[in-house]
Amino acid sequence: MEPHILVVDDDREIRELVARHLRNNGFQVDTAADGLEMRKVLKTARIDLVVLDRVMPGEDGLSLCRDLRKTSDTPVILLTLLGSDTDRIVGLEVGADDYVAKPFNPQEIVARIRAVLRRAQALPPSAGKTRxxxxxxxxxxxxxxxxxxxxxxxxxxxxxxxxxxxxxxxxxxxxxxxxxxxxxxxxxxxxxxxxxxxxxxxxxxxxxxxxxxxxxxxxxxxxxxxxxxxxxxxxxxxxx
Amino acid sequence: MEPHILVVDDDREIRELVARHLRNNGFQVDTAADGLEMRKVLKTARIDLVVLDRVMPGEDGLSLCRDLRKTSDTPVILLTLLGSDTDRIVGLEVGADDYVAKPFNPQEIVARIRAVLRRAQALPPSAGKTRxxxxxxxxxxxxxxxxxxxxxxxxxxxxxxxxxxxxxxxxxxxxxxxxxxxxxxxxxxxxxxxxxxxxxxxxxxxxxxxxxxxxxxxxxxxxxxxxxxxxxxxxxxxxx
DNA sequence: GCCATTTTGTAACAGCGTGTAACAATTGGC
DNA sequence: GCCAATTGTTACACGCTGTTACAAAATGGC
Incomplete structure (x- = not known):
């Protein structure tokens, strides 16, 4: 039973790159380009973790995270801009579980997802499942x-x-x-x-x-x- | 009941700076300068989270984290050097729950501690560690x-x-x-x-x-x- | 504690991989 | 078609890694 990740980013290239990388690492992945799509997916699928871009037109990552946190315990990882302390701090305060700064190493996202899910006991350590x-x-x-x-x-x-x-x-x-x-x-x-x-x-x-x-x-x-x-x-x- | 944090860092100035900041934010804090002191504190106090410096003479943060993870679920936040992707990935793999890159904004440590503790409090302790x-x-x-x-x-x-x-x-x-x-x-x-x-x-x-x-x-x-x-x-x- | 043996770390050197410089070939704007 | 700019190829120098030899440190039996 592979964890199900939702990747939310208005930038199609990044969204598909992250999605592909996560699929290669054994995750089931859905994507969304904005808050509307995100809510639609969350309504229809059981998501284990959301990877959420901080900066998006319309509803941005922080707002979406704050709203999501009101109704759900689904872990959230924010994609933030490098060097923005306050973004990261506020993000953590509104309920994000973690962040990754752009530009990022895709393997770090994987490691972070696993760390977050491990704490949630949704996934054993990677040594048990070699992919x-x-x-x-x-x-x-x-x-x-x-x-x-x-x-x-x-x-x-x-x-x-x-x-x-x-x-x-x-x-x-x-x-x-x-x-x-x-x-x-x-x-x-x-x-x-x-x-x-x-x-x-x-x-x-x-x-x-x-x-x-x-x-x-x-x-x-x-x-x-x-x-x-x-x-x-x-x-x-x-x-x- | 305020959370009890243990700060482990050989650098006295950083150690005391972090400790003071955490106390100002409502945490109970103990400090240790090395692995020996850390283990002594862990034996005598119920610690909710360890803030652990990555680079220390003798036993360093990764080794200490690895050892700690063998016997305990206590959350660990590593203080790492900026820019080392694989350090962070390996750190997460040896069981750290999070990291903060030096130089850091002390408020980020507070936010991270709260995020990690929020997660930890949402989970029961592991029944038995099968590794x-x-x-x-x-x-x-x-x-x-x-x-x-x-x-x-x-x-x-x-x-x-x-x-x-x-x-x-x-x-x-x-x-x-x-x-x-x-x-x-x-x-x-x-x-x-x-x-x-x-x-x-x-x-x-x-x-x-x-x-x-x-x-x-x-x-x-x-x-x-x-x-x-x-x-x-x-x-x-x-x-x- | 002593000492023989084993383990670990350092120094030196050879072979291979990588990056630079120079030149040849190709491309595309005019 | 011309020519400047760009890319491909060849040659070579320097640095990284594997190996050998030896020294230093650690281990364990007596």
Whole structure:
């Protein structure tokens, strides 16, 4: 019985990104773009926890949290802006159980959800339920829990750590153009003074390894002046 | 009946600042400068929540939190360094209920304490703590109660204390990259002045013993510039 | 307490991964 | 078609990690 999470955010991209990440971690997820949709979902589904954006047009996260707290004990995690002490304090005071500051590491949301639910005794600690993060594209299999890439013919392709991180970032965000800066951030290889053309080198190296089996152009496309995009359709799943 | 908080921090100034602020907000407060004092207070007073500094000489916050969580449900709030995602995630995993990043606004600690206590008061205490302590991976069996490692062919493999602790830390957190620093913390082998490359030696020694039976690269992977990750899928269970 | 053995940590070096610099190829605006 | 800007490729230097050797510390039997 997997916990059921409701993600409320007017920003569709963030909403779907968080939802996908949570699904990959074994949660059942519904989404809502505003307070109206949120209330509709809450009326029709039994939700275990709400992830709620602080800043939204119309009714914002704090108001929604305050209202929700009047009628329900459903735990709430607020997505706040970094550096806003008073937002966080007021959020906690109106009844939020926790917050995560944007920009966020999706894994932190997972950890926080588990911590909150653990206290609610809705979910045992993660060691008891191993779920793996697997991405499938064009016959390739990317397993992020074992850091292993398997080619369409079943052979294992050895990637360097940099290459693996890069491919993981892409596979988690198919169809989205990612700038060099974003790729450096997302792969956690942003260092002060790093010349951002180094990402081009890493992409070339990754493409070279993929190209042994598949036309790499169908996997990673260059978007001139903007960055790179993972062009292969991705199926994400939890493996058994 | 005001909640009773224990503040643990080696830095006297921070300790007394937090204590004074909490007293001004209606909490009863005790303080401790280290793990020894903390345990002494916990033996003699009924504490409702512990505020625990992450970085302390000798036994640090993560180790203390881990130990405390083995025997008690007392909520813990960690004071962490700003910007360390994996510190926060690992902290939540070893059982902390929350964290506050330094430098902090004392009012945020108050809000967090209230939020955590509100949650704790909504829950009955755990009946008995059943923790998983047998881990199965690639045919190996790690029994943490008897501190015994059994190979896929059934033979017992002798590990040193250091090697065993290290393998246990990994098996509890499959698929997560753990830095050298974190590994030193989680294995409770953090000593002042220890050259942090010593962990590489321990890992090499563990790998050598595992490699007699299994390709060790499939079990513990190096993630360059970040640390090491347990790549084998783990099934955890409570032994009979 | 002594001492042999085991465990752990440090130093040095080799091999590999990553980032930079330079140059080649491609792209797109005019 | 021209050309400046952008991206791809090659070569190389430096830093990170694995291994070996040895020293220091810890352990346990007598």
């Amino acid at each position: 793996e993060h697997v991405f499938l594209f064009l016959g390739w299999r990317l397993d992020c829990r074992s850091r292993r890439l398997t080619a369409p013919d079943g052979s294992v392709v050895t990637l360097t750590d940099g290459e693996f991180d890069l491919l993981q970032v892409f596979a988690e965000r198919p169809g989205i153009v990612l700038s060099r800066d974003q790729l450096l951030d997302l792969t956690s290889r942003r260092q002060p003074g790093v010349f951002d053309r180094s990402i081009d080198m890493q992409i070339a190296r990754l493409r070279r390894k993929l190209a042994v089996y598949t036309n790499a152009e169908e996997i990673i496309k260059t978007v001139r002046q903007r960055g790179y995009m993972f062009a292969a359709g991705v199926q994400a799943e939890a493996s058994t | 998983e302590h047998v881990f199965l991976f690639l045919g190996w069996r790690l029994d943490c109660r008897s501190r015994r490692l059994t190979a896929p062919d059934g033979s017992v493999v002798t590990l040193t204390d250091g090697e065993f602790d290290l393998l246990q830390v990994f098996a509890e957190r499959p698929g997560i990259v753990l830095s050298r620093d974190q590994l030193l913390d989680l294995t409770s082998r953090r000593q002042p002045g220890v050259f942090d490359r010593s962990i590489d030696m321990q890992i090499a020694r563990l790998r050598r013993k595992l490699a007699v039976y299994t390709n060790a690269e499939e079990i513990i992977k190096t993630v360059r510039q970040r640390g090491y990750m347990f790549a084998a899928g783990v099934q955890a269970e409570a032994s009979t």
